[in-house]
Amino acid sequence: MGISRRQFLGWLGAAGVGATAASRAEAASNKQFGGYPDSFGILHDTTRCIGCRKCEEACNKVNELPVPEQPFDDLSVLDKTRRTRFDVFTVVNQFRKKDGQLPVFVKKQCNHCLEPACASACFVRALRKVKTGAVVYDESLCVGCRYCMVACPFNIPAYEYDEALTPRVTKCTMCHPRIEKGLLPGCVESCPKEALTFGTRERLVKIARRRIEKYSNAYIDHIYGEHEMGGTSWMTISGTPFSEIGMREDLGTQTASSFTAGPLSAVPVVVALWPVLLTGIYAISKRKDKIADEERIHAVAQTVADANQEMTVKLAKMKDSMAKEKEAAINLEVKRALEDAAKEAAESQQASEETGSETPKEEK
Amino acid sequence: MPQETAQVNKSIFTPFNVIAGMIIFCGLIITVLRFTGGLGAVTNLDDNNPWGIWIGFDLLCGVALAAGGYVTSASCYIFGLKRFHSAVRPAILTAFLGYALVVMALHYDVGRPWRLPYPIFLSPGTTSLLFEVGLCVFLYLTVLFIEFSPAALEWLGLKKIRNLVVRLTLVLTIFGVILSTLHQSSLGALYMIAPSKLHPLWYSGYLPVFFFVSSVFAGLSMVIFEGSLAHRHLHHKMDETHLKESEGVALGFGKAAAFVMMGYVGVKFIGIAMDNNWHYLATGWGLWFLLELVGFVMVPSFLYAIAARDRNLRLVRWASILAVLGVVLNRLNISVVAFNWHLPAADRYFPSWMEIAISLFVVTIGVVVYRFVTTQMPIFYEHPDYEHK
Numbered sequence: 001m002g003i004s005r006r007q008f009l010g011w012l013g014a015a016g017v018g019a020t021a022a023s024r025a026e027a028a029s030n031k032q033f034g035g036y037p038d039s040f041g042i043l044h045d046t047t048r049c050i051g052c053r054k055c056e057e058a059c060n061k062v063n064e065l066p067v068p069e070q071p072f073d074d075l076s077v078l079d080k081t082r083r084t085r086f087d088v089f090t091v092v093n094q095f096r097k098k099d100g101q102l103p104v105f106v107k108k109q110c111n112h113c114l115e116p117a118c119a120s121a122c123f124v125r126a127l128r129k130v131k132t133g134a135v136v137y138d139e140s141l142c143v144g145c146r147y148c149m150v151a152c153p154f155n156i157p158a159y160e161y162d163e164a165l166t167p168r169v170t171k172c173t174m175c176h177p178r179i180e181k182g183l184l185p186g187c188v189e190s191c192p193k194e195a196l197t198f199g200t201r202e203r204l205v206k207i208a209r210r211r212i213e214k215y216s217n218a219y220i221d222h223i224y225g226e227h228e229m230g231g232t233s234w235m236t237i238s239g240t241p242f243s244e245i246g247m248r249e250d251l252g253t254q255t256a257s258s259f260t261a262g263p264l265s266a267v268p269v270v271v272a273l274w275p276v277l278l279t280g281i282y283a284i285s286k287r288k289d290k291i292a293d294e295e296r297i298h299a300v301a302q303t304v305a306d307a308n309q310e311m312t313v314k315l316a317k318m319k320d321s322m323a324k325e326k327e328a329a330i331n332l333e334v335k336r337a338l339e340d341a342a343k344e345a346a347e348s349q350q351a352s353e354e355t356g357s358e359t360p361k362e363e364k
Numbered sequence: 365m366p367q368e369t370a371q372v373n374k375s376i377f378t379p380f381n382v383i384a385g386m387i388i389f390c391g392l393i394i395t396v397l398r399f400t401g402g403l404g405a406v407t408n409l410d411d412n413n414p415w416g417i418w419i420g421f422d423l424l425c426g427v428a429l430a431a432g433g434y435v436t437s438a439s440c441y442i443f444g445l446k447r448f449h450s451a452v453r454p455a456i457l458t459a460f461l462g463y464a465l466v467v468m469a470l471h472y473d474v475g476r477p478w479r480l481p482y483p484i485f486l487s488p489g490t491t492s493l494l495f496e497v498g499l500c501v502f503l504y505l506t507v508l509f510i511e512f513s514p515a516a517l518e519w520l521g522l523k524k525i526r527n528l529v530v531r532l533t534l535v536l537t538i539f540g541v542i543l544s545t546l547h548q549s550s551l552g553a554l555y556m557i558a559p560s561k562l563h564p565l566w567y568s569g570y571l572p573v574f575f576f577v578s579s580v581f582a583g584l585s586m587v588i589f590e591g592s593l594a595h596r597h598l599h600h601k602m603d604e605t606h607l608k609e610s611e612g613v614a615l616g617f618g619k620a621a622a623f624v625m626m627g628y629v630g631v632k633f634i635g636i637a638m639d640n641n642w643h644y645l646a647t648g649w650g651l652w653f654l655l656e657l658v659g660f661v662m663v664p665s666f667l668y669a670i671a672a673r674d675r676n677l678r679l680v681r682w683a684s685i686l687a688v689l690g691v692v693l694n695r696l697n698i699s700v701v702a703f704n705w706h707l708p709a710a711d712r713y714f715p716s717w718m719e720i721a722i723s724l725f726v727v728t729i730g731v732v733v734y735r736f737v738t739t740q741m742p743i744f745y746e747h748p749d750y751e752h753k
Contacts, residue, residue, distance in 0.1 A: 117557055122489045124486070124487045141482060150561070166475075166476065262569065279538065
């Protein structure tokens with residue numbers, strides 16, 4: 001269950017050094033990742049929570065957030081279901097099934113996923129999971145695109161909408177700076193009912209299981225956050241079904257990054273295949289054009305050649321027939337001339353016979 | 365509205381100029397409010413609804429409707445459909461303006477716009493699909509700028525550089541198709557990280573495929589739609605080739621869109637079958653989904669098919685309007701309407717009038733610049749010095 005302060009500080013001597021040494025960003029990747037070994041977490045036991053809002057107060061103080069209008073001991077705030085805001089990193093909500101029944105109080109804050117959707121979604125690595133177990137935010141990188149807020153399945157990150165030029169995304173840091181200093185998270189330290197337990201995640205899972213086993217009537221047999229969205233560092237156990245206390249049970253156990261791994265893995269495929277394919281299509285269409293061109297040129301040439309040949313043949317025929325005609329004409333002329341001559345000869349013979357001369361004979 | 369009126373009246377107070385001027389004036393005032401009061405001062409965005417219409421309309425629709433650039437240049441230069449050549453320049457211009465305006469609109473939406481180069485140059489978050497979108501949009505905007513530059517260089521009379529750039533056409537086209545495939549699809553994939561927030565009818569493992577395929581017919585439809593507008597208002601700027609080819613472009617693109625849209629409908633149903641979401645179709649959300657899919661995809665697809673068969677130019681143009689609206693509806697459904705569908709009505713988002721005004725402002729700037737460029741530069745006609753390449 002609880003961890004003594006000394007024991008806790010002892011761990012931190014070691015863990016803190018490890019955590020600070022790991023200054024390199026450790027954003028979620030597409031690989032299966034079961035969480036950093038010995039990373040910390042917090043277990044929230046809603047059966048112990050009395051809705052005193054001490055954790056909210058401590059959170060406000062530790063993170064130096066603006067003091068709210070309604071003081072923290074004003075419990076009428078609980079009448080409304082709230083969510084985290086840019087100036088409120090954690091809220092306690094009250095759920096009552098029926099009037100007269102005892103209410104259930106649930107603390108809400110960043111769950112510090114083992115593979116955070118926000119870190120996977122961040123395109124400047126402003127959000128990352130560090131080895132202490134916290135999901136931390138680097139203001140100096142954030143562009144303010146708010147994709148982390150779209151991605152978060154728990155609707156946790158908030159945004160400074162009224163900040164004109166330097167808006168930040170804000171959320172619970174699991175008191176990462178305090179952990180590094182060897183201090184407990186503000187909320188855990190301030191809880192008077194030990195409804196919050198800080199420790200290594202592995203230990204917390206065991207503690208939660210033991211409680212559920214020991215008081216099986218008081219608890220739902222489920223550790224919320226053990227597997228949700230691939231597991232979270234912040235876990236909750238409850239005596240009321242989680243869906244009745246504002247916690248979604250339909251999130252599944254897959255990490256957020258597993259949903260986007262598919263499309264991301266398609267990138268190299270497109271980059272590798274498209275140029276080849278497109279150049280191929282271009283080559284084919286160009287070749288088609290080239291062949292069509294060649295065919296056209298060939299066809300034109302063929303037509304010209306055919307026409308020429310035909311013409312030659314025709315011409316030859318024509319020449320032939322003309323020659324024949326000419327010959328025929330000549331023959332005819334000759335014949336006619338001969339006939340004429342014969343006729344003439346006959347006439348002259350007749351005449352000479354009449355006159356008695358013999359000259360026409362020699363002419364022939 | 366048309367150019368002729370301006371020339372006849374010799375006055376700058378044409379209805380178009382007056383309306384555009386008013387919208388731009390309004391936009392400038394809201395710009396000041398945005399950068400002095402923050403997003404909270406001008407938008408209805410809140411912690412549960414971090415993305416509104418500046419993402420849903422300006423980014424998602426802007427990019428989808430600017431797809432005409434890669435679709436047209438690919439069909440002409442890669443697939444060798446030279447009869448679409450005269451449509452390439454207007455399409456590239458629209459795409460370039462579209463992407464430039466998307467980037468401009470992003471400056472309003474993100475918290476610290478001067479850090480927009482960070483993801484590319486300072487701290488790349490390679491696990492994020494938004495990184496992919498950002499990188500591709502950045503590169504593609506550069507590609508589009510180079511692809512568009514010959515028109516401007518011809519206008520400026522810089523022959524040598526122009527001829528150099530023209531030689532890059534094929535490489536740029538292929539590069540453009542790769543980048544478009546990647547970011548058009550990853551815009552859809554952006555939403556894959558939030559299966560618990562997007563309604564199951566719209567959420568699918570095929571979201572990237574849906575977005576890519578729909579970008580193809582969005583681009584085709586935009587070219588037709590824009591062509592019909594250009595014919596009405598910029599007819600006098602078009603040369604004989606453009607006028608002769610334009611009917612063939614509209615009918616050819618309509619026919620192509622009919623096929624692609626039918627394919628899209630098929631993939632959409634496969635998506636539903638994959639996750640066995642049929643039972644949602646009988647709900648109110650299902651009706652809304654069917655309205656989008658039947659009314660704004662199947663119907664225009666049929667209209668396109670009929671119009672292409674009958675060579676009916678009017679019908680092609682009407683179908684293109686319906687198809688463009690369908691793509692807008694789809695993008696808004698995914699980013700706004702069906703996103704956070706499980707939240708109680710009080711926590712849902714509806715844009716403020718100032719958000720709508722900024723979106724209008726962005727579109728208006730696009731139209732004004734488009735008009736300026738098409739009236740000045742050789743977009744609808746071939747520059748006499750550079751005819752036939």
